[in-house]
Amino acid sequence: MDTLTQLRDRIAARHITSVEAVKAVFERIEMYEPVIGAYLSLYQDRALEQAEAVDRKIAAGQAAGVLAGVPIAIKDNMCTAFGTTTCGSKILENFHSPYDAHVVEKLAQADAVIIGKTNMDEFAMGSSTENSGLKRTVNPWDISRVPGGSSGGSAAAVAAGLCGAALGSDTGGSIRQPASFCGVVGLKPTYGRVSRYGLVAYGSSLDQIGPLTQDTADAALLLGVIAGWDPRDSTSVSHIPVCDYSAQLEKPVEGLKIAVVPSLLEGADSSVQKAVQEALAVYQSLGARLVEIAMPHFDYAISAYYVIATAEASSNLARYDGVHYGYRSPNAGDYIEVYSRSRDEGFGPEVKRRIMLGTYALSSGYYDAYYLKALKVRNLIRSDFTKAFEQADCLMMPVSPTTAFKIGEKTDDPLQMYLADVYTIAVNLAGVPGISIPCGFDRQNLPVGLQIISAPFTEDKLLRIARMHEKETGWHRCRPPLKSLRQ
C-alpha cells in the first residue's frame, strides 16, 4: 500500500485519480472497519465529491495543494462544519459544529480529502480508547487488544490502511502511545506550533495536534501543512517560521548526540527495553554518541500532569451543561437539574473522575498545595529538558512501558492506566516535540515504539533523526495481518 507521500505523487502525476484512491480506501473500510471500529463517522459522498473536484483541478493543469486528493482521517475532537464533532462523548453525540478547526481549513487548502472522523477516548481522556462513550476500537495487530489512546481510532485507521494518514491530538501521549501500540509514526509538535483553534479542549496548556502516519516522510508532509501561526490561537507561535520539513528529511544529523536516562529505561517491560536498546545500537552504528543523563524531576511528571490537565479540563468541560448545545437530560426539571442530570447522563466515568479531580485541585484552600505546586514541578521538568538539550541533540526512551494490552485489562484500575503514561507526559508538560517510531516487535508480534524528543521548534531535526533509524531498519513497512479479518 502506498504511503501518503507516494499516493500524493501518483495522483499529481495522474497515474491514479483521487476518486480511485478514495474509492480504494472506502473499499478497505468496508472490509475491515466493522472489526477495527476506527471511525465514529465517515463521509464517503462528500469525500468523493471533493476527490472529483481535485481531479478536475489536476486535469485542468491548475495548481493543486500539497495533499491534493489524498484521503485523510481526523480525530473526532477537531471541529468540522460538516458532520458531527462528538469527542467520543454522548454529551456531544449529535453536535454539529458551525465552523472548521484551523487544521481542517489547512487540510482543505492543501486539497486533502477528509474521509472520516476517528474514535477516541471521551474528550481525549484515556490511553486505550476504551473510554469512548460511542464505540470500541481494536488494535489491528491483535483485535483482542487496545489500539492505545486517546487517538486510538486515528492510529488504528493508519495501521489498517483505512486512510492515507490521520491527525490526532496529544495532551499526555495521546498521539505517540497509540502510534507505538499500532506500529505507526506519531508526532506531537512543540506546543504552539499548530493552532488549537477548533480543537475541542481537554488540557489547554498541553493539547497539541499532530500527524499519525505510515512513515516519517508522511509526518513531515502533514506537519508542514498544519503547522504555523494562527491569530485565532493566542498560544500559537508567530515568531518562529515553519521549516520545509520534507526538504531536509533525508539529511542525517551529523555527530548526533543522543541523551538517555538509564533509570527510565529500566522501568519498561523487557521486550520494550530490548527493542529500544536495539534502536540505540542502530544509531550508534550510524555514528551517534550516547550521553547518559539524569532527569531528576521526571518522576513527578505524572502527579503534576494529573493535577494540571484535570484542573484545566474541569474548567474546559464546564460548558457542556445541556443549556446551550449538546445533550440535555429529558429528566430535568429546573435549570440546576438541567446541569446536573445532563452532565451525569452525558459524561462517562473517566471524564467525571477527572472533572472531580480538577475541581478539587482548584478549590479554595487547595489551590496552592495542588495546582500551584504542580506548576512549579512543571517548571522544574521544563528545566530538566533544557539541560538535556544542552548536552545532546535529542532524548530517546520508550513511548510506553508495555506494548498494547488486552481490552478490559486495565479498565478497573485507573491509576495503573495513568502510570502507563510515564514516558510521554513529561514531554507535554515541557511543551517540547516528541515522536514515536516503530522499532520492533515483542514476542507476541506487537509493535514497540521508540520515542525521540528534541528541543522546542526543532521538529525538522527530530524528523531527520527519526528518518535515520527508519531508513536503516524498515520497521515502518511492517503491516498488520488483516486478511483474516475480512468479513
Next chain:
Amino acid sequence: MEYKIIVGLEIHVHLATQTKMFCGCRLAYGDAANTHVCPVCLGLPGALPVMNKQALEFAILTGLALNCRIARFTKWDRKSYYYPDLPKNYQISQYDLPFAQHGYIEIPAADGQPKKIRIRRVHLEEDAGKNVHSFGNFSAIDLNRAGAPLLEIVTEPDMNSPEEVGALARELQRIVRFLGVSEADMQKGHMRFEPNVNLHITRNGQLFKTPISEIKNLNSFRAIERSIACQVQRQLEDFLETGRTLQMGNKSTWGWDDERQTTVLQREKEEAHDYRYFPDPDLVPVEVDQAWLTAIQARLCELPLQMQMRFIQAYGLSPYDAAVLTADRATAEFFDAAAALQADPKRICNLLTQTGLKLANERGIRVDQLGLSAQQLAQLAQMTDAGLISATSAAVIFEEIAAHGGDPVQIAEKRNLLQKSDAGEIETLVDAVLAENVQAVADARSNPKKAKKALGFLMGQVIQKSKGQANPKIVSEILNRKLNA
C-alpha cells in the same frame, strides 16, 4: 451617640470598543437577540479567545485617569460559576494581577473642594449574556452582550454620605465620557453600581461597626443615593434594637425596588463562593512596555473636575456654570477654546449654555458640531461687549450661523442687528422723546415712586424710535445725563 457612614463601591463600566473583549463580534445594544455572536462568545467547543487590544488600552487610559499604578505584567484568569447566561460557565476576568491598582478619584465634595476617594483596583473582564423570562414556562438567553468588555472598579470605603457616593458616580461617568472609553449611559446599563454600606457608631466613647450591606446592581444616581440612605436608616434602627455588629459572614445583600423606593433583602448571610480562579491557559499574559504605556498616556486629557476648577479660577465662572460646561468634553473644550480668545468668559458661557446646548440637544449633536467655530463664538461675545449687537441679537446670529453658516458681522449687517452707538444721533432721538413725554420726564425727575418706571418707559421709547438699533448702554447714559441736568 454619633455615627459615621462608611461606603465603598464596586462599579462596572461597559467599554465602548468596536468589538467584544475576546472576539470580533460587534457591540450593539438593543439589536435582535443573538445576532452578534460567534463560536467564541457562544463558548462553542474548540473556540479560543483573543484579547481585544483596544479594550485594554481603554482600560489602561481609565486606570491612568484614576491615578492608578499600571501593572507592567497582567494576566487573565477564569472565574468559574454556573449560570445559563454564561456560556462557558466561567468568566474570563482578572484575579490577583489586575492591570491597575492603588489610585484615587477626586470628587466634588459638599464644601466645594475636591475630595480624594482611593481606588483599590481596576480590572477588565467579559460580560455575561442576558436571561429573558418572557416565554411562559421557558427562559430564553440573549448572548449579544456576552463577551462585552467590562471594567470593574473597586474603591476603598472612603465615602461618608449618600451624596458623596452619588458625586463619585457622576464624576466617574463624566471621566469615562471625557476619555471616550464608554458612553456611560445609565439607562442602557453601561454603568452599574454596587455600594457596600455600614456605620461606625460611637456610643459612650466606644466604637461599634454595623454589619455591612451590599446593594446590588444600581443603575441610576437617584437609586444609589436613596438606597444608601435607606440602608443607613435601617442599620441605625437595627443597631439600636439588637446591638448587632460586624462579624465574619454577616454581610447581607440587598436589591433596590424602584417602585417602592426601598431596599429589599436578597440574602441574609454572605455565601461562601468558591470561584476556583486559575490563569486562563488560552490567553497569554500581557506585558505593557514603556512605549505602549507612553502612547496611551499621550491620549489622556484634562479631567472634568480639574477643568471645572480651572474655569472657576481662571475665567471667574460660577461653580454652577463651570459644572454645566464640563458635563461633557466637547462643550468644555469648545468653551475653553473660545474663552482663550480674549472675550468675556461669562458671555461665552451664556451663549454656549443657553443657545448652543439648546440647539445641540435639539439636533442630537455636540456643540462643536453645530457649524459655529470657537472663533465665531468669541467674536459674538466680543461684539456684544463692544455694544455692536445686543445679547439677544448675539443669540439670533448664533442660531443663524448654526442653521446656514456665515459670518457674524455680515449677518448682523444683513439682518439690521448692529446697534447705533453714535452719541450725536442717539442724542437727537433722546431729545425728541423727552419733548414728546412731558409727564414721564417730570416723574423721572421728581417722583421717587415713579422715577424708575418712567426712566424705563423713556428708554423703551428711544430704542423703539431707533428701530431697536440704539445701543441701550449709550441711550441710558445720555438719558440720565439729560434728566439730571
